[in-house]
Amino acid sequence: MINKYYYLIPFFIYFFSYLLLFSRQKNLYRTFIVLIYSGFIIQSFILLLLINRYSIYHGISIASIIFFNSWILMLVIIIFSLLYKAKYVLIYVSPLAYLTLFISYFAPAADFRTALMVNSSLLVTHILLILLGDSLFALAFMISLIYIFQERRVKLKKNLKIFDKNREGDKKGYKKYGWDEVFYLGKGYNLELLDNMNYQCLKIGFPTLTAGLAIGIYLSNSLFGSMTTVKPIEVISLITWLIYAILLHERISRGLRGKRAAIFSIAGFLMIVSTLALSLYLFPQIHGFLH
Amino acid sequence: MDIVIFGLNHKTADLDHREAVSKKLRTKEARQRFISGLLSIHSSVAAHSLIKEITVISTCNRAEFVMIIHESEAENINPIKLIENYILNYFFGDGAGNDAGLYNMFYTFKNKEAISHLFAVTSSLDSMIIGEPQILGQVKNAYNEACDLKTAGPLLNKLFHRSFYCAKKIRTETKIASAPVSVSYAAVEIAKKIFNSIDDKKVLLMGVGEMGKVAAKHFIKHGVTEIFITNRTNDKAAEFAKEIFGYYGKGVIDFAEYYKILTVADIVLCSMGAENFIIKYDDLLPIIKLRKQKPLFLIDISVPRNIDPEVNKISNVYLFDIDDIGKMVENNLDVRQKEAGVASQIVESEAEEFIAWKSSLNAVPIIVALKNRIQNILNEELGKYLNKNSDDIRTLINSIANKILHDPVKVIKKNALDDNGINLMEAAKTLFNLEQDINEKDETKKDETTRKNSNRDEKSLKIKLIK
Structure with a gap:
């Protein structure tokens, strides 16, 4: 090992x-x-x-x-x-x-090799898809947070000083370089790009999550022999999936974007975190695939 | 006579108060009304107006009244105070003159300070965006208007021409105008914080002012290809399009239909100069739904504002007014500020030169009287022996008078520039008994003016009667 x-x-x-x-x-x-x-x-x-x-x-x-x-x-x-x-x-x-x-x-x-009673390749696919989906939503979550902060700054017109390219050094004595443009002056953040990235995460993440969940339900079914056994993980997963489904629907049909879309992304990711926290880390037994 | 500037700008007053002043100075007629009101202020002692010459500079960031005023003839009367009270009451209603808060929003400069201030304003050192090129044109327009209204006299003529010269000198000798920082530059920079790229964005220009033109060129420089123009007068918009794109009428939208473009435009620059809001909160709400929440960046550089500030509360709508833009670009222009130091020195030396010229004007009546006195004596004495009507004699008299006075005039002029010069001028007056001559000349001048005025009054009365 x-x-x-x-x-x-x-x-x-x-x-x-x-x-x-x-x-x-x-x-x-x-x-x-x-x-x-x-x-x-x-x-x-x-x-x-x-x-x-x-x-x-x-x-x-x-x-x-x-x-x-x-x-x-x-x-x-x-x-x-x-x-x-x-x-x-x-x-x-x-x-x-x-x-x-x-x-x-x-x-x-x-x-927990021996604890697993299911088709390994499907389980690996399930894990891979869920993790990829979750990673994309994690990225969307962070991007949404940046969006909300940046949007607030633009709305309130705070700390939006235009960077002067001719500026060399400042009062503290260190030189200003490209990095400072990114970190301290907000250069590079633009709301449209942040929103686009958020949308991209959703467009890739949602089908991935859906496929991962579908495999999970199939595995659960084959493990317990019945679809009717409802476990907490499934309920939370369904709610998470629904949040992202609504977000995707609203984005496509009604052009939802900007701050509201960011809030949806944040809510969705918090649900994912609670799913993982509740099911996998805190109470591994309730996930369902482990005895 | 004193040169006095009374006014307010973006540093001393907020947008609301600047708006209130700007609304009452919006049209030429409004300014004319204001000026004739000001000219009607007479002190209780003097029969003439307190203000001799006046020019009104009104831009989106400032309203300034450049005046030449008579020194008070009564000890207990402060003419500047009278004028300040009148102006405050005119813009903010009766009793505003006693409001300390309002009063503090205004500044008063006198003589040297006023000259330096005007030179700094014209040279764009006092602008919200230091070095921006529009202010020179705006001051020129204000001066031309004063010439049209015949409120600019010899002193203001000289003062304004000197300020234009100073502005040009600063532009050539410093790098103050080198970096392209202006409202349009700022607008593009803010747009980059909202949009990923601006070359694929649609821009709507509302109003065809100088600022709009600069902005349009700036957007084109940044790759924007779709620019719509709308104005109350379509012809002006079409002309504007020709200037920008080279095609008459390209991209011109009828003003009645501008809201249709709001559903597709991404950036709107408004400089309409209308008295009320053109884009209102309630009008924009349905448009945002039609746009499917696409971000809309609005820039309102008009004073009074033409876009309701409330629209900034709408999701995905970002509104920036002239003050917001100003706050963003201030303090970040190190290069310009360094250059501004050099420019200020130029302003100071130019102002000193002007004040010297102005002081030398005090000596003119004495020199003229002195010359007349000597010419009269020569005329009288030489006339006893020679034919005083011959041209040769007149030339001889002139030549002798000039030769005698060459050095004294030089000394008097030179000494008129400092306080001691007053004594020398007084000495010349006493030695040659010139007081009477000067007073007589003043009286004649006054009589002439009164006669001219009464003739003018008679003429206007006749015209009125005919009408």
Whole structure:
């Protein structure tokens, strides 16, 4: 078994890279990016080792699922930051991935291979889809928070000073570089892009979540032999799914966007967190797939 | 005579109060009414108006009254106070003159301070956006209007021409106008905080003022291809389109149908100069539904405002007025502020030069009287022996008078610039007994003016009767 201490290697790399940002020196943003990518490569390598050693079809520990969740989240963040050229996604959303990584270190490492009574490949697909959907919604959640803060600033016209390109240095004596444009002056945030990213997360995340839930219900059915057995996880999942379904419907049919869409995204993600917290972490037995 | 500036601007007064003043100075007729009211202020002692010359500068950020006023002939009368009270009461109703809050929104500059202030205003050093180019045109317009209304006399003529010269000098000698920071620049920057890209956005320009033109060019520079123009007068909008796009009437929308464009436009720049709100909260609500909640960025640079401030409360609608934009760009223009320091020095030296010229004017009556006196003596004495009507003699008299007075005039003019010069001028008056001559000349001038005025009155009365 891979020692869980390995999980801490990418965690500390991420953590250190984030600390670097606060020193606000020249070229540190580049170092930050290099460190984040290196952390991600190391995390991917550890994940490969995990898959190779235990073979994903023979069962997975809760800790490794959370580790995997952190990896998917990081992957989604990197893809979005590159695709939309939005540095702030990497800066503001990646701490969520570090947190998940940190949690994975403390999560139970018990191999519940024997506890599983269901088709392994379907279970893996179920986990993969749900985690991918959740990661996208986590990203949407953070983007929605940024949106709400930024929208408030635009509405109240606060801290919206236009950045002066001719400015060199300031009273504190350090030089202003590109990074400051992102972090301190809000350059790069624009409401339309934030809303577009939010919508994109929903467009990919919703079908993924739906498919994941459908497989979950099928697995639950085959495990208990009946569709009628209603478990708390299913109720919460259904509510979450409904929130996102309404949001997608409103977006498509009535053009819902902006602040309301952001609030919907936040509510949906909070429901996901409560689902996970209630079912998987706090009371693993009620998830239904474990005896 | 004193040069006095009384006014308010974006630094001293909020938008609501500036709006109140601007509403009463909106049209040429309104300004004319205001000026004739001001000119009717007479002190209890003097028979003439307290104000000799006046120009009204009214822009969206300021209202300033540049005046040449007579010094008070009575000790207990402060002409500036009288004028200030009149102006406050005119704009804010009776009793406003005693309101300390209102009074503090206005500033009064006198002589040197007033000259420096006017030069700074014209050079755009006092603008909300330092270095913006529009103010020079606005001051020129105000001066031209004063010329039309015949309220600008020799002193204001000189003062305004000097201020234009100063503004041009600052533009050429400093980098104050180098960075393209203006309202339109600010508008594009804010738009970038709302929209991902602005090149695919549709812009609606309401009003065809100078600001609209600059903004349109700026948007085009940033890749905007779809610009709609609307104005109360379609012809003006069509002309405007020709100037911007090169095609007469391109993108012009009838003013009665501008709201249709609101359903598709993403950015609206309003500079209509209407007295009331054109875009109202209740009108915009259904439009936002029709737009399927697409964000709408509204910029209202008109004073009085033409877009109801309440619309900012509507979801996905972002309204910025002239003050909001000003607050955003202030303090961030280090380069300009550094240049503004150099520019202020130019303003100061120009103001000093002007004040020197103004002071030298005090010596003119004495010099003229002195010259007349010497010419008269020469005329009288030489006339006893020669034919004084011959041209040669007149030339000789002139030449001798000029030669005698060359050095004294130089000294008097030079000394007129400082306080000691007054003594020298007084000495010249006493030595040559010029007091009487100067007073006589003043009387003749007054009589001429009265005669001219009475003739004018008679003429206007005749015209009225004929009508």
